[in-house]
Amino acid sequence: MKKSFKDIFKEGILTNNPTFVQLLGMCPTLATTTSVTNAIGMGLSTTVVLIFSNFLISLLRKIIPKQVRIAAYIVIISGFVTAVELLIKAYLPALNASLGLFIPLIVVNCIILARAEAFASKNDPVRSACDGIATGLGFTIALIIVATIRELLGSGMLFAGADGTGGIQILGDWYSPATIFLMPTGAFLTLGFVIALVQKIRNTVAEQTRLKELLDDAVKHGYTSEYLERYKKKKNKNKVSTEIVDAADKYPEQKGEEK
Amino acid sequence: MGNILLIMFSAILVENFIFSRFYGCCPFLGVSNKPSTALGMGMAVTFVMTISSAVTWAIYHLVLEKLGLEYLKTVAFILVIAALVQFIEMFLRKFVPALYSSLGIYLPLITTNCAVLGAALVNIETGRSFIEATVFGFSAALGFTMAILIFAGVRERLNFAEPPKSFKGFPILLISAGLAAMAFSGFSGMRF
Numbered sequence: 001m002k003k004s005f006k007d008i009f010k011e012g013i014l015t016n017n018p019t020f021v022q023l024l025g026m027c028p029t030l031a032t033t034t035s036v037t038n039a040i041g042m043g044l045s046t047t048v049v050l051i052f053s054n055f056l057i058s059l060l061r062k063i064i065p066k067q068v069r070i071a072a073y074i075v076i077i078s079g080f081v082t083a084v085e086l087l088i089k090a091y092l093p094a095l096n097a098s099l100g101l102f103i104p105l106i107v108v109n110c111i112i113l114a115r116a117e118a119f120a121s122k123n124d125p126v127r128s129a130c131d132g133i134a135t136g137l138g139f140t141i142a143l144i145i146v147a148t149i150r151e152l153l154g155s156g157m158l159f160a161g162a163d164g165t166g167g168i169q170i171l172g173d174w175y176s177p178a179t180i181f182l183m184p185t186g187a188f189l190t191l192g193f194v195i196a197l198v199q200k201i202r203n204t205v206a207e208q209t210r211l212k213e214l215l216d217d218a219v220k221h222g223y224t225s226e227y228l229e230r231y232k233k234k235k236n237k238n239k240v241s242t243e244i245v246d247a248a249d250k251y252p253e254q255k256g257e258e259k
Numbered sequence: 260m261g262n263i264l265l266i267m268f269s270a271i272l273v274e275n276f277i278f279s280r281f282y283g284c285c286p287f288l289g290v291s292n293k294p295s296t297a298l299g300m301g302m303a304v305t306f307v308m309t310i311s312s313a314v315t316w317a318i319y320h321l322v323l324e325k326l327g328l329e330y331l332k333t334v335a336f337i338l339v340i341a342a343l344v345q346f347i348e349m350f351l352r353k354f355v356p357a358l359y360s361s362l363g364i365y366l367p368l369i370t371t372n373c374a375v376l377g378a379a380l381v382n383i384e385t386g387r388s389f390i391e392a393t394v395f396g397f398s399a400a401l402g403f404t405m406a407i408l409i410f411a412g413v414r415e416r417l418n419f420a421e422p423p424k425s426f427k428g429f430p431i432l433l434i435s436a437g438l439a440a441m442a443f444s445g446f447s448g449m450r451f
């Protein structure tokens with residue numbers, strides 16, 4: 001079954017975000033998020049490589065023999081990475097200086113190989129290119145989120161240039177910058193807390209979806225909405241998980257009573 | 260000789276591949292759940308990285324530079340590394356089966372380990388000599404092995420800890436890695 005374009009974008013950016021949900025591409029996420037400018041530069045370079053490599057791999061998916069596919073993917077990816085690297089060197093030398101070796105290292109970014117293997121090798125070129133855009137944007141957004149936190153807390157500024165100067169002062173003089181956020185430690189800590197927040201949101205969403213399903217099911221089986229309202233009021237609304245457990249427990253009991 | 264020692268010291272401690280340069284974070288977070296696995300991965304990386312540092316140095320200076328094809332270094336290096344990993348795997352299976360059985364499963368993972376390609380590129384960037392490049396590859400890999408071993412120990416303790424539900428799994432790992440990185444940043448004052 002073919003995925004709709006809407007699903008491709010929704011998965012790439014939100015529900016299957018490469019960094020926050022699939023936990024891929026940790027090296028560039030940790031290394032290049034010292035400033036928002038760097039994050040955007042890294043995210044967009046990766047996106048460009050993803051779009052082209054996904055497109056080409058998808059075009060060649062029936063020609064590449066299965067046994068050597070990984071090697072073939074790596075050659076295709078590294079070709080595009082070299083092109084992007086040369087372009088950045090020529091037109092954005094400051095960005096090249098601050099990202100350093102992480103531009104050629106896009107070759108071994110697991111996100112790109114993972115998308116090639118999981119999506120581009122099974123779908124048509126247009127869909128694969130779209131998947132490249134979506135996954136790339138998801139990666140870029142993730143980088144920007146982490147970089148915003150690090151740069152803001154680490155220097156009180158945002159959008160410092162690739163050479164580390166010319167940022168916009170966001171936090172006033174009262175804030176003394178915590179440089180630790182710009183150091184490796186800050187990278188690990190910030191990413192850890194951001195992913196914890198994402199997991200919290202995912203857990204809550206999953207629980208709420210389940211609760212809604214249970215309640216819908218109850219209505220379908222002839223429960224009046226008054227009963228459900230009364231039932232909801234009895235419980236603490238914030239504690240969604242206990243509600244679910246109780247709903248699941250009470251459900252067959254109540255049904256039996258009605259019969 | 261002093262130069263060589265300096266490269267080793269700086270690659271292992273001051274500019275540790277994981278805690279200060281972020282090369283090789285994927286295997287670091289992926290296969291550090293037990294000290295034995297971590298040691299296997301570390302040894303495999305050390306093996307491949309030492310050889311690949313030497314080979315990529317030779318390829319760059321003896322082939323690419325002579326032909327004026329420097330811009331192809333990323334493509335050439337990743338191919339060399341992939342081929343090398345294949346070759347080492349076949350060689351070990353044939354001649355050193357004992358080592359193969361302990362490293363075998365980690366070898367294919369190394370191709371996409373950014374530490375290996377990273378070391379090769381750093382060597383070219385800094386214009387090291389052949390010996391220096393090989394020593395750098397070896398000692399950077401030692402630093403990687405040390406980091407992954409230390410972290411495997413931390414993870415064993417983490418199994419018995421009870422973090423909040425949202426922090427379970429990956430986030431708590433990253434936070435403990437952050438604390439380990441803080442210890443290593445103590446070396447960062449010693450830039451040479």
